[in-house]
Each structure stands twice: as C-alpha cells, then as structure tokens.
Amino acid sequence: MQKTRIILALDVLQRAKAISVVDETSQYIDAVKINWPLVLGAGSRIITEISEKSPVICDFKIADIPNTNKLIVEQAMKLGAAAVIAHGFTGTDSLKACVDASGGKVFVVTEMSHPGGKEFTSVNAERIATMAREQGAMGIVAPATRPERIAKMREIVGPLQIISPGVGAQGGKASDALGYGADFVIVGRTIYDSDRPAEAAQKIAREIEDFLIGK
C-alpha cells in the first residue's frame, strides 16, 4: 500500500459497475474497501475478482461472538481479502479472534460519524482504540468529518494505521484527515459516482500529493 493514500469505498451493488470502477481507478488508489451489500448483490467471489486488481479491505463491521468472527475472517481471507474491518464493542475476545484469524490484518471501528454514532460508539471510542492497539490490530477507522478526533486517536494508537472515511461527498477533507494524523483517506461517491472515475481519483491523488509535499 501507500502509493496515493486513497482507499476506494466501492459502495455499489452490481458486479459490472464494481469491476469497471476498479479497472478505471486502480492505478490511483491503494486499496478497495467493499461492504456486505456488494457481496450480497454480486456474490462472495467478487472479493476474489477485485483482489486480483487491487488489495481488498472487507468492511464487514464484524460484530459477533469470537468463533463466528473467526469464521467470517477466515472465509474473507480465503476469498482474497488483504484486511478486514471489525467492531471493537463486542469485546476483547471477539476482536482477538479477528486478529488471530487474519494474522493481524484488522482495522477496528472506534467511533462512527453518523448521528446515531454518538449514542453508544463515541463514548467508548478511546477505550476501543486502546484495545485495538493492545490486541495487535493493524489499525483503526476514524472519521475525517471530525479531524480533531483523529489527532486524539493518533495519541492513543501510536504507530497503528488510521484509515479515515467521510472524505468528499460527506464533507470531510483529505488534507484535514491526513494533516491530523490519518494514513489513508477513504473516498467513495466522489469517485464511483463520477462520470469519469479515473479523473476523479487522479484529482484527489494530486491534491494529496500537493498537500504532502507542502507539509
């Protein structure tokens, strides 16, 4: 990874659309993040197919008991995932099962940026970030829409990777997220809803490059 600092959130439902966006943009992105709606819409082999073009992060928000978490992660890795995204609120043993089954390739959700995220996740975010570090996760997910929180999370997780959604259509800025300590920004609609996904991705990649050079 770490070519452009962009992770493409491929939040589409159809195989054809998914593949065409990846084909057009893969040179401008570091990884593709896919979620359950695409797996349900296109079948689980879509993980394998995309993984042949770009590293795939399965954003499965895994949140079950340890044995089920283990099975989900094993299946995802077998299908070609490079990493998975799991929740921390189901507890230390559930997160550990994900870490063990993936060889540490887990990003942990700390808090979520939608309004309901304030009810239960925000208040536990720092505890969950600490757990992510202690359990040997690869990194955490922290929203670009609250960049000051990224800085706080960086303090807690130290050298772990921080990947940051909410850039583009949701209002977050790549430069803010990276400036406050994120390693990668996650961009969805701004790229896949564009008439020219490659140009849209390249534009963000250039903005990031300019920002990082100027830093």
Added chain:
Amino acid sequence: MQKTRIILALDVLQRAKAISVVDETSQYIDAVKINWPLVLGAGSRIITEISEKSPVICDFKIADIPNTNKLIVEQAMKLGAAAVIAHGFTGTDSLKACVDASGGKVFVVTEMSHPGGKEFTSVNAERIATMAREQGAMGIVAPATRPERIAKMREIVGPLQIISPGVGAQGGKASDALGYGADFVIVGRTIYDSDRPAEAAQKIAREIEDFLIGK
C-alpha cells in the same frame, strides 16, 4: 412461525451440509438462522434456496451507518430472508433504517453471552431493548444462558418476540429460556452436529411441548 418454538442456528459453511440439515429437520423447526460464514462459503443464493424450505432469519449482526444498513437489509429481503438480526449499539438511526427496509422484520441484539459481551454490550442492554421497542422492531435476542435476564428484557419489551440462543451445547436449557419469557429458542450444534439431526430436533421439540403443556 410458532410450531415447535425452535429456530435452527445453521452455523455450517458448506451448501450441501446446510441443505441436508434443513431438509431433515424442517418439520421440527420454525425457522432457520443463518450467518455470514455460510453466505461467504456457499454464496448469497443460499438464502433463497433455504427460504424455499423454511423461513430464514439472516443473523447478520448488522452494525453500520443507516444507508449501508438499509442496503444490507434490502438485499437480504430480496434474496428471501423473512427477518434479519441487527445490533442496536450503532444507534437509533441505524436501527430505524433496518426497521424501515424490512417492514419491521428485525430482531435486535441486546446483550451477548460470550465473555467480551460484558465489556460494552451488557451495560447498554436495557437501553437498547427500549430502543428496539420504540423503533418498531419485531423482537430482540437475549441469551438462554442468563434466563433471569430474559425476564428483565420481557419487562422492557412487552409484547415483542424474544428469541434466545445458547440452548444445548452452550449450556442453556430450552425450558429455562421459555419459562423466563422467551418465545423461541435457538439451537445449533445439538441439531446440526448430530448424526441424526431430525431425531435431535424432534427430541428438543418434544421436550418443549411437554414443558409448555405442563406449564
């Protein structure tokens, strides 16, 4: 539903095994609960295939932002799910998205019975049960291994359905779960790991029948 009060937790990975267990046991169960490992292992069409034999509850522990939750539920229902299982801790708006997309066919996880479930879920269980009722969910999930908690949950959710995992191999008793207020018990390994799944299911169905008659 409500023939034997048994929901089969079909925690297997292979299509052939899944179909054979359902074929053998469908007359002794009210519904089949499937989880992500089976979808990843056998493909999402397994939902449709099983739904032609028994109502399917997609135990997807849905825990994402509202729009993603909506898409997951829509896809699951389109594939034939009768209901889904969602988490409440991602907040009111996320749960509401599941309720709206499924026409209310949502069971909400209140607390979880594994050790890590005590860290973040147990403390919020009553608040989440209240949310389930207020948002118009069909029911909640509460562990048979802590039957006194089922009674507490019944107090909170009133007429909602309570489905209760942990019966059998995990140590919970069907009679305890039902006696303390559950509507359905969820049984997995005791049935699908049996050499004779039909007999195993029938045996539990008879125990439940005896218990309910004696009550």
